[in-house]
Amino acid sequence: MSFKFLLLILALITFAAFFLGRSRAQSLATAEKVKLAALPNYYGYMTALWCVVPVLFALFIWSQFDRGFVLSSTFEALPAEYQALSVDELTSLKSNFVNSVDAGLSSDLPEALQTLVPRYEQANKVAQMIKLFGALFLVVVAIVVCWFVIRPALRARHIVEGFIRYALIASSLIAILTTVGILLSVIFESIQFFKKVSIIEFLFGTHWSPQIAIRDDQVGASGAFGAVPLFAGTMLISLIAMVIAVPIGLMTAIYLTEYASKRLRSIAKPALEILAGIPTVVYGVFAAITVAPFIRNSGGLLGLDVSSESALAAGLVMGIMIIPFVSSLSDDVINAVPQSLRDGAYALGSTKAETIRSVLIPAALPGIVGSVLLAASRAIGETMIVVMAAGLSANMTANPLEAVTTVTVQIVTLLTGDQEFDSAKTLAAFALGLMLFIITLILNVFALHVVRKYREQYD
Template sequence: MPVYFVVLAILGLTTIAYHYGRKRALTVSASSNHLHSLPHYYGAWTAIWCSIPALAVLVLWLALQSTIITNIVIADLPSAITDLNEQRIGLVINDIRNYAEGRITSGEISLGIAAAAKHYKELKSLSRMALVVIVLAIAIFGGIMALRLISPDFRARNTVENIIRGLLVICSSIAILTTIGIVLSVLFEAIRFFDQIPITQFLFGTEWSPQTAIRTDQVGSSGAFGAIPLLTGTLLISFIALLVAVPIGLMSAIYLSEYASARLRAIAKPILEILAGIPTVVYGFFAALTVAPFIRDSGGLLGLEVSSESALAAGLVMGVMIIPFVSSLSDDVINAVPQSLRDASLGIGATHSETIRQVVIPAALPGIAGGVLLAASRAIGETMIVVMAAGLAANLTINPLDSVTTVTVQIVTLLVGDQEFDSPKTLAAFALGISLFLVTLVLNVIALHIVRKYREQYD
């Protein structure tokens, strides 16, 4: 009996439970003509007890059955196999599974393994049978217990509300738990990195060359893990991007919110926001194939030495990319400035632009700053554009015409391709990841704090 059949059966039972719960509520209240909640709440209450425990058991069972069965099989294997190291046991288990399911195995199958495969197969079908019986039993039992609890005084409405609230809490905690999980996994790998490379070298070293040799006699065996060149590269490119995005974004926001007619605004704003919808990889090849050569050629005309992949090219294109963040957020906060303040300023005889400069922008400034910080954390975390346009050379420089590299680019290059996950070279990616995460986290916290503070101002 396949699993979806079980699920369908549970759903069927739930429908029946709802119907009976409702009916029973009407029956028990028939004599006294008194019922705490509306009948359908009793139906829902019965249905919940019929479905949720059964589904929970089903999910848990499916999640755990493979591990449990495997462990049982391993325990029964001859000691010659169980004494092997973990990876080898893994291979044997794979063989057993493949043999049991009639797929291709890694080679000759010994009698022991054939027996184990038979054992595995039996356990699996037993588990399947037990699953169906137990889950359906739980569904029926839960439904009947719920039905028995129904009485005219039973507060089904409040209970159902509480259960729904519980479900909502579970859903929202999934997002939070995932975040925590990601942070922890990166953190643990980073700690493994710092076991091998001192944290001071990572934080204060000025040289980055993560290519460690596998054997000591290879060329370039000395890895250097100083993150400073990467951080300066990241900051340099983000700075250039903000230099582009903040003035352009802010001024277009001012134009759209203060000067543009409603019709122009209705057309221009969506077009501006399309910029945010362009995939960053498209920006990336625009930067690498159009902007970077243009900058190199025009730099050449001026007699400047420009490398073909420059921080300037990546920064300019990234700036264009984050314009919609700045303009859209600024537009919102400028619109949130009360009209009464503009009236007050105009009523004194200030011109439109004096009003904007001296009243509207100062009043909206905290919100604008919040928007800029959000855009900055977006710029710092941006990968594709810099991978394609900024280069890989970890130069410690603030010359925008040089090629630099960023934290995100290095993470990509460290983890692309076949890697061994115990060398400092790959683990460095996690250390970089956690530092990047901390930087953007701090920026986001500051930004959110500023935005929230701003919101309180006019309430």
């Protein structure tokens, strides 16, 4: 009796309910010799919706209590020697128990717990039955109710359309829920983190080494959470990326809109779109196995000491990644500048370059600034390139040839691998995530505002 089977039954019943509702309405109409208030199909839709939606809701709510029910009814009969355990110990005991029984390894359990295995299986069965019969009960009730509610005068279309309207509203609320979810998840864990580490130390401390001591005398286990080196590293790499992407992206946009022949444009634009569509992990591989060794070797030729995970390599590749982003956004804003401004400048005798420099760019400046800010927010939040090409050591340096680390790299490092949800180490990742979210949000809101305001100006 699996969940899939239950869903299959529900689907079949819903299908049948549609025809039931429709034929009920039609037969009533013929019997009473009146016209239906809605098309016959709408009575079918109504019945089907009443059949499936409440059940799915109920199943979802039950799924939140399912496990709790099974566990509590199993552990009611907990042997006396386990009664004295603390809450945490009990939780881990329960999850161990469930894991080994589900894996078919119940014989490995201590004997006292083995007595619980039949109870557990029984409870599971009961839970299954509750699910099955509860679902069937709701479906039957829905069908019976619909059977009596359906009258030729019933405005079924209004009911169905009202329902669809709510479904549409619910879908668009998911966007809000996502934002709320992001905020709740990072803020909640960050508050936990700031209970362990002071917010002042986190924001202004200059030493980052998140390893927490397992023993007191452990070497190098200071557990310092000063995030300034991470912010500095993020800024350094993003700055390198912007220094590369902004002039090249802007000039690309200008060249393609103002100078390029139709043929070049028809080749270069899709090519840049490909560049924008390449997954960041591919850029990361490119940075790590091609660009970083190249920079180190050429630095070696010049007698420079270049780290193999230099900020320059990561920044350079990130800059390339952002070029299409900057160029397509600037393209839009340059195109939005009215032709009359260009014509005016030409009429005064200025060359094309002069027109662009002293008319187009100033006119498009707010839009360009907006696109640069959006690009910056993308550079700050970029993860894979820096995870693969930048280092882990939290250095405070402005030298692009040294290794630095970034906020995103640390989030990934702290959260991959085994983790406990109460250690400062994992919680720190959420605090960093909160910082990242706030910074990019401010940049985005500001940039979108600037871009939108500017667009309105010439519309």
